[in-house]
Amino acid sequence: MGSAATGFVKNNKKVTWKEFARMLAVLAVPIAMQNLLATTASMVDTIMIGSEGEIAVAAVGVCAQIGSLLFSTYWGFVSCSLLFMSQYWGAKDPEGMNKAFGLAIICAGIFGIAFAVVTVAAPGWILGIYTDKVEIIALAKPYMRIVGWSYPLQVFAAIITALLKSTERVKVPLVCSVISLLLNFCINFVLIYGKFGAPKMGVAGAAIGTLVSGIVNIALLILYLAKSRHEIKFSARKAFDIDMGFVKSYASKAFPIVCNEILYGVGQMIINVVMGHQSDSAIAAMAAFRVCEGFVYAFFGGLANASSVAVGNEVGAGNLDRGLSYAKRAALVCPAITFTIVLITMLLHNPLFGLFGLGAEAMMYTKYMLIIYLFFGAVRTCCYIQNECFRAGGEAIVGTVMEISGLMLFSVPATWVAGMVLKLPFLAVFSFVYTDELLRFVILTPYLLKGRWIKPMTGPGRAALDEFRGRMKRNKHRAR
Known part of the structure; x- marks a missing residue:
């Protein structure tokens, strides 16, 4: 990464715990805080609409599931851009970074506009896929018509944020998220409840708050990108200058990642369809649980993003052992953090979930959902961060095959049969959602430790690859 960077790339082979802690402080904490604020924005809508009753909470929750499907479609391009940009940042290649950024904007933007x-x-049509509850669809339709306009903004903001993360400028997205969250809260307060002479709009008011805050967020990010004097500057000419050789290289990595995210989103959509056909209390409980699950994701997602940037930087710079070392430490620390957060949430169950205006049955559901998630969440986190590190190291296929095959062959069929065929009680249905995680954990962990996923795309990384692989083979023989 050189002297101009913040100093994660070093010559020594292993990453010390002190260095790992520094990476957490410099990269992971700001990213986690930004993720937390993004989750808080969703929570603000859900909590503030709670005064309108469980049906309103369920309506916003169903809309959030559609937003999650969008996230799955564009996140593949975000992940691929992080893969390329972090390695190019490690190799000090601004032209490569701009090309990766431009392709991500074009490809992901198509999905964002299509969703909008x-x-x-046709909000009624897409809502009808997720739930058969007429009351929920009626409340959710005006929300979707407004929030839909924000989808392209979310996509472009995510790509810009990926560029900033890969160059370790993580404080800027955090500040933008704080400003947009405060604005979202203020608009929600005025329009949901009809304050200061404004009309009382309920669910639609929450949608307007989300849209306006999204506009402000993307405007601030673009303004910073235009004014930044960072050594890696955005160049529209370089970003959108189509180089077919680079497009082929990008596509070879992007295709499996995008397929991974889209198929994962489809699998989650099927699971959400099953959940959308449960009782009103179960749907409301699921909406509240998803918000709290988002808080958990904010922390482990921040660590995963930071670790992938650190791994990509090291691999791109040719320090392959250090890239492997970062991945190992992240796969150990991240599940422990997840377990701790879920445990604290369980202990604070009543005051936290009481904010959502849930009834007694829904509150009971959320309690046992957390107990189930306490174990599976930690395992899921480990699998997630391993896949992110694989991608940052240049391997885009193994994690994809494992995640999609596990989801489609185990979780989705089991959940569908339990909920739609056998009509089991809601908590029994929910327990099948994470059935694939253990299998993935058992297979992916040895693969992580062997380091075969390190496949550099830069000159310095490729130059160091043969020596690294030879050293890993010798270590394997010694272990025997």
């Missing part, structure tokens, strides 16, 4: 068109033009 569908949700704005």
Whole structure:
């Protein structure tokens, strides 16, 4: 990374715990805080609409599930751009970074615009896929018509944030998120409840708050990108200058990652369809649980993003042993953090979930959902961060095959049969959602330790690859 960077790339082979802690402080904490604020924005809508009753909470929750499907479609391009940009940042290649950024904007933008068109033009149709509850659909339709306009903004903001993360400028997205969250809260307060002479709009008011805050967030990010004097500057000419050789290289990595995210989103959509056909209390409980699950993701997602940047930087710079070392430490620390957060949430169950205006049955559901998630969440986190590190190291296929095959062959069929065929009680249905995680954990952990996923795309990384692989083979023989 050189002297101009913040100093994660070093010559020594292993990453010390002190260095790992520094990476957490410099990269992971700001990213986690930004993720937390993004989750808080969703929570603000859900909590503030709680005064309108469980049906309103369920309506916002169903809309959030559609937003999650969008996230799955564009996150593949975000992940791929992080893969390329972090390695190019380690190799000090601004031209490569700009090309990766431009392709991500074009590809992900297509999905964002397509989702906007569908949700704005036919909200009833897409909501009908997720739930058969007429009351929920009626409340959710005006929300979707407004929030749909924000989808392209979310996509472009995510790509810009990926560029900033890969160059270790993590404080800027955090500040932008704080400003947009405060604005979202203020608009929600005025329009949901009809304060200061404004009309009382309920669910639609929450949607307006989300849209306006999204506009402000992307505007601030673009303004910073235009004014930044960082050594890696955005160049529209370089970003959108189509180089077919680079497009082929990008596509070879992006295709499995994008397929991973889209198929994962489809699998989650099927699971959400099952949940959308449960009782009103179960749907409301699921909406509240998803918000709290988002808080957990904020922390482990921040660590995963930071670790992938650190791994990509080291691999791109040719320090392959250090890239492997970062990945090992992250796979150990991240599940422990997840377990701790879920445990604290369990202990604070009543005051936390009481904010959502849930009834007694829904509150009971959330309690036992957390107990189930306490174990599976930690395992899931480990699998997630391993896949992120694989991608940062240049391997985009193994994690994809494991995640999608586990989801489609185990979790989705089991959940569907339990909920739609056998009509089991809600908590029994929910327990099948994470059935694939243990299998993935058992297979992916040895693969992580062997380091075969390190496949550099930069000159310095490729130059160090043969020596690294030879050293890993010798270590394997010694272990025997």
